[in-house]
Amino acid sequence: MIACHNNFLTIEHVGQPVTLQGFVAKRRDLGNLVFVDLRDQHGITQLAFDVDNDLKNIAAALKNEYVIRIQGIVRERSSKNKQIKTGDIEVNVTNLLILNSAAQPPLLIQDDTDALEDTRLKFRYLDLRRPKLQKIMRLRHDMMQAVRGFLNDEDFMEFDTPILTKSTPEGARDYIVPSRVSKGNFYALPQSPQLFKQLLMISGFRKYYQIAKCFRDEDLRSDRQPEFTQIDIEMGFTNQEDVLNVSERLIKHVMRTVHGVHLTEPFPRMTYADAMRLYGSDKPDTRFDMKLVDLSQCFSSTAFNVFKQTLEQGGAIQAINVKEGAARFSRKDLDALTESIKTFGAKGLAFMRFEESVSGSIAKFMSATEIEALQEATAATQGDLVLIVASTLDVVRASLGYLRRHIAKQLGLIDATQFDFTWIIDWPMFEYDTDTARYYALHHPFTRPKDEDKARVESDPDTVLAAAYDLVVQGQELGGGSMRIHEPLMQQSIFNVLGMEEAEQREKFGFFLDALTYGAPPHGGIAFGFDRFVMLLGGTDNIRDVIAFPKTSSAQCLMTEAPSRVDGRQLEELALKKTN
């Protein structure tokens, strides 16, 4: 007797007695014959109850999702199903045991269920029975094991750092937890284990990793969750090259062992400055061309007022060339594109069609020399459509960066199977926010400036580059990290630039500044968004598909109804008062 799962039996097993168990996925009652599809996490096997089978009447009473165990003999099917692995056979049941009945499920348990997402999340345990999600959960497991396997082989040690901790700012809001014992004080859930992993380097562990839960109370978008998982890595006595190298090998290992994709070339590297200049984005999608072209030179003595004023005010005029786009975009399409970039602050979108003659929204304002210069700069040939934005540099980049992605999708220029892993390096250390009139760390405050820029940290922060790196793929950030500051004085300098008074530095990070004085080795690391990585290989753009029990975009769990009220006694114990 073979006891196996439901995606196992093939024609080779014909004649053999088997035991199977699972959920009833479908029952077809043909009167003298009852078929049941039996489902488990591996797949489906067809069960047959023939006319002369004593169990036929019991089988006729089975309902979807009943839990059963059967014994029977494998036989060849008369009408085969080439879609599934077990499609050549069925099991002629000789013994049927109903292990449990099931209420009628509120959603169809199959891949193309028509249930609303809210229903699926409320009954997530049923949603997870759908083959698509079962496959993704398996993929997630396989990827996690591949990550662990690789890092263990490379002599990394797996750690787990505290969940109840002190706030370590990574730029988002903290989830906080009130302390009962120390009333009026709060823990924070970690936004990342950043300081703990650095402290472990100071403790002398050379290679750390953690599949870490991180919590960030941000406004959610479709690709974000309030709690998410990172592959968190830190290395001591190391340099940027080592971190990039081991990271690249890790990604290649997972791609090869779990996804069967062999990436043999080194991942290309692009500076942040080039990414912004050529793609208008710090996470460029390099699977297609359509790069940004600067036209400021072409229009340096333009008579066209809009362009003239833009340049006088220190702004930029840039374009993308949509190859063979002249005839593919109607005036209405172009109006829609114009509308779409208003969210980035652009006031308008100019276009030029290169056909028999040159036409377009601003053709009449341009001299023949300017048209020629524009054509040369954008390498436009007959049939092309050139889209131009004039505004501040930030607005121009954001608008054209968006347009190139949007149009590439529309025109089908993107190969969804291509993995264009690219390192973005040499990030600026700081970003100045005019609203709050202060500097922020672009990565985080523990990131090291590049050696050649160290001397200018406090005197000229705008020009300082960081030893920071991101890995991007398909226009998404998959991971990011940096070399860290290991000198207490440099750490204090960074805090100074961020406008943190000495008292505040001590209060928030005194323990860490102290630790740096006891011999911190040079160290650096990286963290990869594990959920995003699973999405990439699972071919889904919904982060909720790759997390067993995800939250909605308003950070709620529809199944357990968290967050929820707590009773008055609990609040009293915590010395908390409700204000409404």
Ligand code: ASP
């Ligand atoms: N802690 C950083 C993050 O979560 C990653 C790193 O610098 O290692 O983004």
